[in-house]
Amino acid sequence: MTARVEDLLRKVAPQVLGVVVRRFGDFAAAEDAVQEALLAAALHWPVDGVPDNPRGWLVQAAVRRMTDQFRSDQARRRREDVAAALEPPPADVADRDDTLVLLFLCCHPALTSASAIALTLRAVAGLTTAEIANAFLVPEATMAQRISRAKQRVKASGVPFAMPVGDERAPRLRSVLHVLYLLFNEGYTSSIGHELHRGELSTEAIRLTRAVHAVLPDDGEVAGLLALMLLTDARRPARTAPDGSLISLEDQDRTLWDHERIVEGVALVTSALSKGLVGEYQLQAAIAAVHDDAAHASDTDWPEILGLYGLLERMTGNPMVALNRAVAVAMVHGPHLGLKLLDAVADRLEGHYRLDAVRAHLHEMAGDVASAITHYRAAAARTASTPERNYLVMRAARLGEG
Structure with missing residues (x-):
């Protein structure tokens, strides 16, 4: 084909x-x-x-x-x-695009996030069951069952094939944006397997979010999510070395970033923020924009990022946001204060590799090499992503050599 x-x-x-x-x-x-x-x-x-x-x-x-x-x-x-x-329809089918209606149907709140993502990729993005199974490293039969159960659950819900209206619209839109956000994240940094990126997933997430934005151009959170995706994906060309190994944000060659996407993303989030009602995707996009605005890692406006993370943490209460805020605190006020903030959220992130990875980074900043090595190794043992595991092992090894 x-x-x-x-x-x-x-x-x-x-x-x-x-x-x-x-x-x-x-x-x-x-x-x-x-x-x-x-x-x-x-x-x-x-x-x-x-x-x-x-x-x-x-x-x-x-x-x-x-x-x-x-x-x-x-x-x-x-x-x-x-x-x-029933007669076959005439060749000139009515020019009606139901893609957005279909997207809302596939992202029904009755579905788990995993099922909604799989169903969206199958029905809206047009991927085959085999392609979806390969993206998530599960057997095709397992993915087929997941998609089948999702379709049956949608059918059992009795939801009409139409855009939600009234009180239904806001929660359904939140579900759609959440699924697209998860889809993009899995494509940008795959949680499993040997590849850091799954470009087909992040590309589809951006395409579908553009479709939602085209229909809802005045919705600030839709614009914020699209801006977040563009500003984040703009860094993708510089995130890996020729051998596929991970390159950290501070070490990336920023001349390789996609500056057209950065310009578009900044314009979207700037416009969205000017409308007054600020949401979590807009704040995340604003943080991404600050990172992308820095020509060099040393130019990053960490105080502004810290302020934005403070707003985002109060808005969401998300422990992952608190984790990122601890990094920003360390960059502004020193690693010891950042480590104290990590202790405050450790019970909510126990066992997650990112907690150990951030702890390792902050201990390295503080000059505590032994603790940094311990936490880098612990993080490496807990991640299912081969590129991230290799990166963490390499960081520990380099500190050990020093």
């Missing part, structure tokens, strides 16, 4: 699924039918050529599959007359 066909199928897949779900009302069956239509297109289009109306072609193929399914299902014989009466 050519790259052009693959890109086209990925772009129109959620639109086609939206049409079929809206027509038949059965998300699980419609998703299966659309996947078969996409497979048929992947086989035929590179040989026969892309049709003039690719979306209409796919809708017709999926509807035929749904019709055949209804006809062959003995438990649904009563629907045969209705199915037989």
